[in-house]
Amino acid sequence: MSSSFPTPDYIDTNGIRMAVHEVGAGPPVILLHGFPELAFSWRHQLPALAAAGYRAIAPDQRGYGATDKPGSVGDYRIQDLIADISGLLDALELETAVFVGHDWGALVLWQMALLEPGRIAGLINLTIPFFVRRPSDPITLMRDFLGDDFYIVNFQDSNEVDLKCNADPAHVFDVMMRRKQVTRAQFETLPKEKQVFSILKALARSAPGGEPLLTDEEHRVYAEAFKAGGFTGPINWYRNWSHNWESTEGVDQYVNVPTLFIGAEDDVLVLPAHVEAMKPHVPDLEIQMIKNCGHWTQQEKPDEVNAIMLDWLARRYPI
Numbered sequence: 443m444s445s446s447f448p449t450p451d452y453i454d455t456n457g458i459r460m461a462v463h464e465v466g467a468g469p470p471v472i473l474l475h476g477f478p479e480l481a482f483s484w485r486h487q488l489p490a491l492a493a494a495g496y497r498a499i500a501p502d503q504r505g506y507g508a509t510d511k512p513g514s515v516g517d518y519r520i521q522d523l524i525a526d527i528s529g530l531l532d533a534l535e536l537e538t539a540v541f542v543g544h545d546w547g548a549l550v551l552w553q554m555a556l557l558e559p560g561r562i563a564g565l566i567n568l569t570i571p572f573f574v575r576r577p578s579d580p581i582t583l584m585r586d587f588l589g590d591d592f593y594i595v596n597f598q599d600s601n602e603v604d605l606k607c608n609a610d611p612a613h614v615f616d617v618m619m620r621r622k623q624v625t626r627a628q629f630e631t632l633p634k635e636k637q638v639f640s641i642l643k644a645l646a647r648s649a650p651g652g653e654p655l656l657t658d659e660e661h662r663v664y665a666e667a668f669k670a671g672g673f674t675g676p677i678n679w680y681r682n683w684s685h686n687w688e689s690t691e692g693v694d695q696y697v698n699v700p701t702l703f704i705g706a707e708d709d710v711l712v713l714p715a716h717v718e719a720m721k722p723h724v725p726d727l728e729i730q731m732i733k734n735c736g737h738w739t740q741q742e743k744p745d746e747v748n749a750i751m752l753d754w755l756a757r758r759y760p761i
Contacts, residue, residue: 448463450502461502462481473547486741491752506675506676518681519689523679538561570712580687596641615661616661617644617650704732705732730750
């Protein structure tokens with residue numbers, strides 16, 4: 443891990459040993475990373491939050507980094523992912539915290555806001571908006587509309603991506619963590635088959651587009667962590683998509699906590715219509731969109747993300 447990133451403490455929560463990185467003192471802000479990331483993904487946010495007077499806390503989530511990696515697909519269901527975070531609050535002797543999520547971290551927090559809203563004082567989610575529960579299995583819908591090559595569908599059918607990624611983690615981050623690969627305007631001119639994201643096809647390209655997002659040292663941190671821990675645990679989060687849908691039938695689809703959504707205009711997997719559609723279901727919602735920015739928002743535009751977060755926190759949760 444980078445020498446400037448805080449050394450983790452290890453906390454037992456929900457039957458796993460979780461690596462937790464913490465800096466600062468004051469009201470707690472807990473940051474949850476996505477796929478394929480680490481607590482290290484928040485390396486630009488932790489010091490900014492601490493400098494502003496907050497206690498910034500970022501765990502490696504279940505299956506990632508230095509946190510335990512259970513071996514079964516069923517160990518990565520949404521109920522356990524939420525229980526990990528509730529258990530973290532309990533271990534830290536916190537009743538509530540403001541939470542920040544990116545990618546899968548945001549997906550976990552949207553569901554936690556539905557299932558355990560009393561633990562969330564406020565919510566900041568990046569890139570992934572709130573999606574209302576569909577009447578049909580979402581994997582079936584993805585397969586019908588996006589095909590078997592779509593990465594989430596492909597994860598259900600085989601372990602081919604696990605094996606490819608495990609064989610060369612450094613290449614995964616060379617290919618995936620890039621900026622300026624395609625703008626939304628450019629993406630919308632592509633044929634439909636080229637709009638379907640396939641990790642296997644991305645890894646097979648000889649020359650990925652755009653620019654590297656990571657410095658050499660940052661790239662090394664990711665590559666070494668995933669060389670040690672592998673990709674199967676993180677991919678198993680996706681393999682519970684149908685279970686998560688089935689097990690949340692009947693849950694009220696309203697997020698009743700104060701919420702800030704930070705979107706990226708060039709995150710091409712999230713349509714403007716998706717952002718618009720969440721408004722009726724998140725009554726206390728502020729939306730900020732970052733221009734010329736792709737999916738890795740807090741790493742690609744850290745200064746803008748930090749400024750937006752700190753402004754909202756100062757207005758909604760003043761110290």
